[in-house]
Amino acid sequence: MIITGTIYKFGNDVNTDEIIPARYLNTSDPKELAAHLMEDADPQFPSKVKPGDIIVADKNFGCGSSREHAPLAIKAAGIACVVAESYARIFYRNAFNIGLTIIECPAATLEAQTGHVLRIDTATGQITNVTLNCEYSAKPIPPFMQELIASGGLMEYVQKGMMK
Amino acid sequence: MSKPMTLGEKILAHAAGLKSVSPGDIIMAKLDLCLGNDITAPLAIQAFYEAKGEKVFDRKRVVLVPDHFTPNKDIKSAEQARILRDFAREQRLLYYWDQGECGVEHALLPEQGVVVPGDLMIGADSHTCTYGALGAFATGVGSTDLAAAMLTGKAWFKVPATIKLVFKGRLPADVTGKDLILTAIGRLGVEGANYKALEITGPVIDKLSMEGRLTMCNMAIEAGAKTGIVPPDKITRAYAEKRAQRKPRYYFSDPTAEYERVEEFDVAGMEPVVAKPHLPSNVVPVSKARDVVLDQAIIGSCTNGRMEDLREAARLLKGKKVSPRVRTIIIPATPLIWRQAMKEGLFDIFMAAGCIISPPTCGPCLGGHMGILAKGEKAVATTNRNFVGRMGHVESEVYLASAGVAAASAIKGRLALPKEVRGANWKQGVKK
Numbered sequence: 001m002i003i004t005g006t007i008y009k010f011g012n013d014v015n016t017d018e019i020i021p022a023r024y025l026n027t028s029d030p031k032e033l034a035a036h037l038m039e040d041a042d043p044q045f046p047s048k049v050k051p052g053d054i055i056v057a058d059k060n061f062g063c064g065s066s067r068e069h070a071p072l073a074i075k076a077a078g079i080a081c082v083v084a085e086s087y088a089r090i091f092y093r094n095a096f097n098i099g100l101t102i103i104e105c106p107a108a109t110l111e112a113q114t115g116h117v118l119r120i121d122t123a124t125g126q127i128t129n130v131t132l133n134c135e136y137s138a139k140p141i142p143p144f145m146q147e148l149i150a151s152g153g154l155m156e157y158v159q160k161g162m163m164k
Numbered sequence: 165m166s167k168p169m170t171l172g173e174k175i176l177a178h179a180a181g182l183k184s185v186s187p188g189d190i191i192m193a194k195l196d197l198c199l200g201n202d203i204t205a206p207l208a209i210q211a212f213y214e215a216k217g218e219k220v221f222d223r224k225r226v227v228l229v230p231d232h233f234t235p236n237k238d239i240k241s242a243e244q245a246r247i248l249r250d251f252a253r254e255q256r257l258l259y260y261w262d263q264g265e266c267g268v269e270h271a272l273l274p275e276q277g278v279v280v281p282g283d284l285m286i287g288a289d290s291h292t293c294t295y296g297a298l299g300a301f302a303t304g305v306g307s308t309d310l311a312a313a314m315l316t317g318k319a320w321f322k323v324p325a326t327i328k329l330v331f332k333g334r335l336p337a338d339v340t341g342k343d344l345i346l347t348a349i350g351r352l353g354v355e356g357a358n359y360k361a362l363e364i365t366g367p368v369i370d371k372l373s374m375e376g377r378l379t380m381c382n383m384a385i386e387a388g389a390k391t392g393i394v395p396p397d398k399i400t401r402a403y404a405e406k407r408a409q410r411k412p413r414y415y416f417s418d419p420t421a422e423y424e425r426v427e428e429f430d431v432a433g434m435e436p437v438v439a440k441p442h443l444p445s446n447v448v449p450v451s452k453a454r455d456v457v458l459d460q461a462i463i464g465s466c467t468n469g470r471m472e473d474l475r476e477a478a479r480l481l482k483g484k485k486v487s488p489r490v491r492t493i494i495i496p497a498t499p500l501i502w503r504q505a506m507k508e509g510l511f512d513i514f515m516a517a518g519c520i521i522s523p524p525t526c527g528p529c530l531g532g533h534m535g536i537l538a539k540g541e542k543a544v545a546t547t548n549r550n551f552v553g554r555m556g557h558v559e560s561e562v563y564l565a566s567a568g569v570a571a572a573s574a575i576k577g578r579l580a581l582p583k584e585v586r587g588a589n590w591k592q593g594v595k596k
Binding site: 013015017018021022023025026027028040041059060063064065066067068069071072086088089090093094097098142144153154155157158159163164 | 190192203204206207210211214215216232233237238240241244287288289290292304305306307308309311312315316318320354355358359388390443530531532549551552553554558
């Protein structure tokens with residue numbers, strides 16, 4: 001899959017309370033959650049983000065709580081992909097489990113700025129910053145995680161009887 | 165002879181039916197327990213039904229605790245809590261608590277002997293790592309992992325490398341498990357242990373109470389860790405034997421087990437610390453932050469809402485008044501703790517001091533209810549996170565500390581050390 005989209009850039013340690021504040025966790029409705037995505041980091045974010053946009057962040061994206069509402073809100077807002085230098089463990093796991101595409105690529109995050117256009121080939125891990133005309137190679141996705149993606153997420157993996 | 169392993173690796177290997185495991189291995193393992201709460205379980209239950217789930221794999225091993233927004237704070241929360249109640253009844257779950265029986269999950273499960281030493285468990289709550297204090301391997305996951313676990317009784321794990329923390333030296337007065345783990349997080353950083361396990365050891369830990377150990381393992385996630393785990397010993401056995409609802413299994417690390425690295429902490433000369441906004445790793449001695457003026461103090465949560473914490477707060481608050489500008493909210497973490505605190509007369513002390521006593525709930529820790537901060541307000545809290553907006557308004561601030569520091573600060577109206585409020589007749593080590 002080729003993803004081309006406009007970047008919103010965030011820094012280190014973007015935590016799940018910033019991605020979706022707990023005051024909105026009295027619902028599991030993805031659309032309602034998406035309406036508050038990242039609003040404590042940038043109050044205008046939910047109104048300006050468009051389907052197909054890309055979130056780029058530095059180290060430890062998604063740290064903090066285990067709330068799956070965080071990747072769900074990102075996915076429901078139409079974010080095509082998250083690219084970060086690194087991810088917090090539970091967020092990483094949750095994103096794959098629900099089928100949100102996330103990529104680890106320290107080099108690509110270094111120069112990325114809000115407004116740049118990024119092109120990502122998820123199959124090869126080739127990332128191009130179209131604005132800067134720079135290319136980067138992302139860390140390959142581990143084989144087991146690729147199996148999860150190929151199955152369509154963890155629940156599909158379970159239903160296919162692969163959880164052995 | 166089989167490969168030397170850490171106790172965490174041994175638990176994972178046993179659960180996966182393997183002779184040994186190594187860091188980086190991806191394994192499919194049988195779970196002793198899986199856990200969800202009123203925020204995470206509704207999504208898991210929805211996924212369970214969408215996958216055409218009819219019966220959970222074992223009604224004695226799926227645990228639901230509605231503790232975050234309960235007693236229901238609004239209509240939406242009430243609907244979420246109802247999803248758990250209906251599911252628990254339909255599936256005849258053995259471990260579901262409601263009404264006056266419910267408490268904060270990570271205080272309730274050890275107290276009730278639901279989780280036992282040697283268990284492998286996942287919980288759709290990041291502080292599931294708390295149970296490592298019992299010598300169990302417990303880790304936080306999301307709702308979809310919980311759904312898959314409810315269906316199959318299994319989960320996949322990437323075996324983590326282990327960082328060994330060794331605490332040595334003579335523990336100074338007023339330095340608690342909370343101060344030890346905050347100091348460790350300060351050194352490791354909030355992602356310093358990402359994807360790793362922390363094995364928490366040393367002569368200081370050997371003498372630390374189970375409550376202090378629960379506090380320490382609870383916050384392993386704040387360094388990014390997959391779990392925090394304390395090798396079981398006499399203290400573990402004494403705690404487990406009184407309450408275990410299943411047979412404990414005690415695992416120990418081999419002397420030649422491999423660690424990614426060892427971090428040593430000399431506790432002699434340590435002072436009580438706080439984590440300043442907005443990261444749990446932003447740790448400084450309380451003595452360097454005494455100019456922080458407060459609006460609220462919270463003593464409670466899965467981190468520090470147990471008897472030891474309430475007793476320490478009561479010792480300091482006895483015969484004193486909290487500052488009129490500091491709303492001081494005491495949240496005993498479970499009904500059993502609540503009744504015990506009542507029996508010991510702690511509530512008289514708290515109420516005479518001007519504190520508010522809450523029913524057990526996660527409440528303000530996550531900015532849910534029962535003590536939300538207004539714009540610009542500052543709170544000292546015995547909780548575990550101080551991210552932007554964690555306890556309320558995006559421009560409010562949370563300072564993380566022990567129960568003693570929180571109580572002393574409530575009296576002084578600013579961050580304060582326990583010794584600043586103690587009477588002249590106080591003697592070190594005197595209980596109650």
